[in-house]
Amino acid sequence: MKACVVWVMAGWVLAFGGAHALAGDAGTSLIPGRLLPVQIPYQDPPEAEFPDIERATPAPEVLSEAELKRAEALLPLLEGRQELYVIGEFVHLGTPVVPVLVKALKMPGSRLRYNAIETMSIIKDPWAVPYLLEAARNVEDITRIRAHALRVAVRLAPLESLAALQELAKDEHDTIRRTVAFESRHVRHPESVSLLITLLADQERYVSIAALESFWRLTRWAGPSHDWQGSTQEQRIAWAKEWKAWWEETLKRRKADPETTPPAPVSSWPEMKAPMPA
Numbered sequence: 001m002k003a004c005v006v007w008v009m010a011g012w013v014l015a016f017g018g019a020h021a022l023a024g025d026a027g028t029s030l031i032p033g034r035l036l037p038v039q040i041p042y043q044d045p046p047e048a049e050f051p052d053i054e055r056a057t058p059a060p061e062v063l064s065e066a067e068l069k070r071a072e073a074l075l076p077l078l079e080g081r082q083e084l085y086v087i088g089e090f091v092h093l094g095t096p097v098v099p100v101l102v103k104a105l106k107m108p109g110s111r112l113r114y115n116a117i118e119t120m121s122i123i124k125d126p127w128a129v130p131y132l133l134e135a136a137r138n139v140e141d142i143t144r145i146r147a148h149a150l151r152v153a154v155r156l157a158p159l160e161s162l163a164a165l166q167e168l169a170k171d172e173h174d175t176i177r178r179t180v181a182f183e184s185r186h187v188r189h190p191e192s193v194s195l196l197i198t199l200l201a202d203q204e205r206y207v208s209i210a211a212l213e214s215f216w217r218l219t220r221w222a223g224p225s226h227d228w229q230g231s232t233q234e235q236r237i238a239w240a241k242e243w244k245a246w247w248e249e250t251l252k253r254r255k256a257d258p259e260t261t262p263p264a265p266v267s268s269w270p271e272m273k274a275p276m277p278a
Contacts, residue, residue: 059094067093071100078104078119079112087119095125102131105149113145121152129157133164139171147179154183162187166195174204181207185214193218193247201240203233215243 060067071093077086090097101123104116117135120128135141136150150168154161165187169180181199184192196218199211209228226239 059092060096063093063096068100071097072103075100075104075107075116076112078115079109083111083115087115087122090119091122095123095127098123098125098128102128105131105135110142110145113141114148117145117148117152121155124156126157126160129153129160132156133161136164136168136176143173143175146173147175150176150179151183154186158187159189162189162191166191169195169199174202174207177202177204178207178210181211181214184211185217188218190251194244197240197243197247200243201233201237205229205231205236208236 063071071090074086074089077083090101098120101116101120105113107113107116113135117132120132132149132153136146136153138146150161150164153164161183165180165184168176171177171180177199181196181202184196184199193215196211196215200208200215202208202211205228208231212228226235228236228239231239
């Protein structure tokens with residue numbers, strides 16, 4: 001390969017050198033050519049032709065008897081190789097199929113129940129919230145299902161889920177308490193702030209930190225910081241009392257004069273200069 005390249009270059013040199021020598025012998029010089037602009041004929045490209053595509057059948061407003069039986073027959077398939085296809089089928093049917101999905105919350109199979117909850121979160125029908133809260137309160141179920149049911153219920157109806165959040169804040173599983181601490185930031189109510197103050201004194205540090213983040217998102221107030229990452233439960237209990245006193249004074253001032261700026265809290269998250277990411 002290298003030999004071929006060498007021979008080609010040598011040929012170009014000889015050809016160019018010979019032409020230059022002939023031109024020099026003739027007593028003439030090479031005159032550079034002129035470039036003349038030429039308009040190339042332009043034609044618009046043909047317009048694309050798309051075949052007529054049939055539109056999807058619109059979702060029914062009320063399920064017929066046959067559609068209801070088919071939806072119930074699809075419930076066991078929420079766990080298996082066709083689960084994504086079945087979720088798509090339920091999402092296409094829309095809100096009328098939510099009463100059928102609610103039945104899956106009491107069916108065996110944790111993945112089946114989880115996919116049913118996920119399907120209801122996609123459909124976004126608040127009608128399912130009481131059943132989701134019931135599933136979140138079910139202490140016999142695994143924590144992953146309970147936490148996901150509580151999460152979806154809060155996103156669909158925050159105020160309706162406040163009572164369940166207050167109840168589950170005392171749950172024995174720290175995963176559930178952490179979910180309560182995280183999801184309480186979506187419930188904009190004074191009782192939600194009081195709930196987060198109680199979770200600041202949780203025995204698990206990561207639950208307390210989640211409650212602190214949610215507390216800041218609701219109040220948007222930053223003050224002197226404490227070492228929450230390296231704190232003990234006794235310290236968190238003391239700091240929670242400080243936050244409780246600050247919150248009660250803030251509520252009194254808001255009722256008396258909404259324009260009055262509340263006093264600075266004793267403790268706060270160390271870096272709260274800007275809103276924290278979700």
